[in-house]
Amino acid sequence: MALRFINTRTRQKEEFKSIDDGKVRMYTCGPTIYDFAHIGNFRAYVFEDLLRRYLKYRGYEVTQVMNLTDIDDKIIRSVKEQNIGLKDYTNQFKAAFFEDLDALGIERAEYYPAATDHIDEMVEMIQKLLTKGHAYKADGSVYFKISSFPQYGSLSHMKLEDLKAGARVAADEYEKDSVSDFALWKGWDEADGPVFWETPLGKGRPGWHIECSAMSTKYLGETFDINTGGVDNIFPHHENEIAQSECASGKTFANYWMHCEHLIVEGTKMSKSLGNFYTLRDITGKGYSPIAVRYLLLSTHYRQQLNFTFAGLDGAKAAVERLVDFRRNLQAVDGDTDSPEFPALLEQAYTGFQECLDDDLNASGALGEVFNFVKETNRLMADKKLSTSDAKQAVEAIDKFDTVIGVLPQAEESLDDDIQKLIDDRLAARQDKDFAKADSIRDQLLEMGIVLEDTAKGTVWKRKL
RNA sequence: GGCCGGUUAGCCAAGUGGUAAGGCGGAGGUCUGCAAAACCUCUAUUCUCCGGUUCGAAUCCGGAACCGGCCUCCA
Numbered sequence: 001m002a003l004r005f006i007n008t009r010t011r012q013k014e015e016f017k018s019i020d021d022g023k024v025r026m027y028t029c030g031p032t033i034y035d036f037a038h039i040g041n042f043r044a045y046v047f048e049d050l051l052r053r054y055l056k057y058r059g060y061e062v063t064q065v066m067n068l069t070d071i072d073d074k075i076i077r078s079v080k081e082q083n084i085g086l087k088d089y090t091n092q093f094k095a096a097f098f099e100d101l102d103a104l105g106i107e108r109a110e111y112y113p114a115a116t117d118h119i120d121e122m123v124e125m126i127q128k129l130l131t132k133g134h135a136y137k138a139d140g141s142v143y144f145k146i147s148s149f150p151q152y153g154s155l156s157h158m159k160l161e162d163l164k165a166g167a168r169v170a171a172d173e174y175e176k177d178s179v180s181d182f183a184l185w186k187g188w189d190e191a192d193g194p195v196f197w198e199t200p201l202g203k204g205r206p207g208w209h210i211e212c213s214a215m216s217t218k219y220l221g222e223t224f225d226i227n228t229g230g231v232d233n234i235f236p237h238h239e240n241e242i243a244q245s246e247c248a249s250g251k252t253f254a255n256y257w258m259h260c261e262h263l264i265v266e267g268t269k270m271s272k273s274l275g276n277f278y279t280l281r282d283i284t285g286k287g288y289s290p291i292a293v294r295y296l297l298l299s300t301h302y303r304q305q306l307n308f309t310f311a312g313l314d315g316a317k318a319a320v321e322r323l324v325d326f327r328r329n330l331q332a333v334d335g336d337t338d339s340p341e342f343p344a345l346l347e348q349a350y351t352g353f354q355e356c357l358d359d360d361l362n363a364s365g366a367l368g369e370v371f372n373f374v375k376e377t378n379r380l381m382a383d384k385k386l387s388t389s390d391a392k393q394a395v396e397a398i399d400k401f402d403t404v405i406g407v408l409p410q411a412e413e414s415l416d417d418d419i420q421k422l423i424d425d426r427l428a429a430r431q432d433k434d435f436a437k438a439d440s441i442r443d444q445l446l447e448m449g450i451v452l453e454d455t456a457k458g459t460v461w462k463r464k465l
Numbered sequence: 466g467g468c469c470g471g472u473u474a475g476c477c478a479a480g481u482g483g484u485a486a487g488g489c490g491g492a493g494g495u496c497u498g499c500a501a502a503a504c505c506u507c508u509a510u511u512c513u514c515c516g517g518u519u520c521g522a523a524u525c526c527g528g529a530a531c532c533g534g535c536c537u538c539c540a
Binding site for chain 2: 237239382456
């Protein structure tokens with residue numbers, strides 16, 4: 001079966017066909033860098049990483065753009081309060097964001113354009129919309145005229161007249177023709193303080209939606225393959241992107257729209273007032289491995305709400321350890337006779353893994369296939385039926401799967417000399433039958449994050465997750 | 466009010482017509498100086514409830530209950 005995705009715009013599962021053979025251009029909605037990102041945000045970025053990695057697994061060359069929103073109301077407020085430069089303020093959270101991406105094993109996109117570096121491109125697109133009659137000026141600002149785009153609502157499947165109007169319309173927006181029209185350009189007012197750009201549109205700053213339209217066009221062209229984000233982006237953000245982009249270019253904006261569901265914590269919405277609001281740092285600060293977080297975020301299908309619990313995180317950690325141990329145990333296999341059962345296991349693992357992920361990125365199913373392979377291969381290993389050659393192929397398979405899953409350690413780690421000495425001391429103590437001392441050293445190593453395994457072939461170590 | 470998901474074992478979670486994947490936890494066991502680590506075995510006669518279609522339904526249709534999300538700058 002071919003690769004297929006649920007397309008939010010059609011609500012159908014569609015076969016994926018890229019515009020250019022063998023190449024995918026995708027845009028993924030990135031963070032607003034006004035604070036540390038929380039694990040709900042990272043759920044989206046891990047989903048996008050899964051998409052990216054799997055497209056590569058299937059042989060595509062991927063060009064991914066992730067925007068960094070470095071201008072919005074909250075940023076302006078903080079910049080004024082702290083009396084520092086815009087970039088000085090956002091750079092600290094930008095740096096933290098990339099640290100977190102690395103910790104979670106998220107591959108880097110090809111481009112991370114920042115909104116404030118693309119004011120010219122945004123202004124140009126807004127001028128085009130004005131010329132074509134899709135936008136109008138009012139009181140120093142520029143608004144998109146929704147009534148000029150009859151297809152408005154095609155992504156979210158909402159009708160304009162059904163929208164409950166009024167609740168969040170700011171007082172300064174009374175100049176708009178229609179309450180649903182949204183800002184492309186916001187004229188400067190005193191609340192903006194030092195944050196503004198002098199442009200042909202006047203003094204002010206861009207609206208939120210326009211950055212994604214302008215930057216995706218610049219780096220991916222007027223039509224590209226996939227646009228993604230969290231479900232909350234469907235309306236209004238992505239709906240507005242479509243309106244701006246398709247009115248400006250006259251072409252289809254993105255062919256496939258993929259949205260991941262929200263993460264909830266212990267069964268309820270994550271919020272600061274409930275005290276269940278977590279950044280990645282909050283969690284790693286409790287001693288959890290970011291890789292366990294990655295696994296947990298990955299292991300629920302992206303279109304399902306994910307219930308984040310610390311019990312679940314413990315489970316994720318144990319699951320990752322099982323994979324790591326499996327790979328390591330394979331490397332100790334020493335056998336001359338190939339198992340007659342093994343080739344079928346290997347075949348099933350490869351085909352099962354791909355079939356699941358081909359079907360709208362069913363990561364849970366794919367992990368199930370991997371663990372079936374682990375269990376069956378472990379059984380052969382325990383019965384001493386696995387050959388060195390079988391084991392080598394099993395390692396290759398796990399490594400191949402991990403190019404998508406991304407939880408195995410990247411390189412063989414080496415030990416500090418003092419830790420190695422402790423291991424040697426313990427070995428000596430065991431040989432002297434001084435088990436009290438041996439166990440004490442073992443406990444000491446455990447506290448340092450080193451777990452020892454006494455196997456028939458000697459003592460091996462691993463790093464605790 | 467409009468739109469969208471969900472309800473599967475103690476917990477997490479796949480499965481969209483052919484008789485319940487997987488992970489964690491738990492219980493046994495192998496190995497071991499060991500209560501360590503690793504590994505093995507077992508662990509849902511049943512899929513929120515009520516009707517219906519069908520030879521056959523967790524899966525399709527109708528209805529109910531409960532949970533969650535979006536409805537103008539929140540991934």
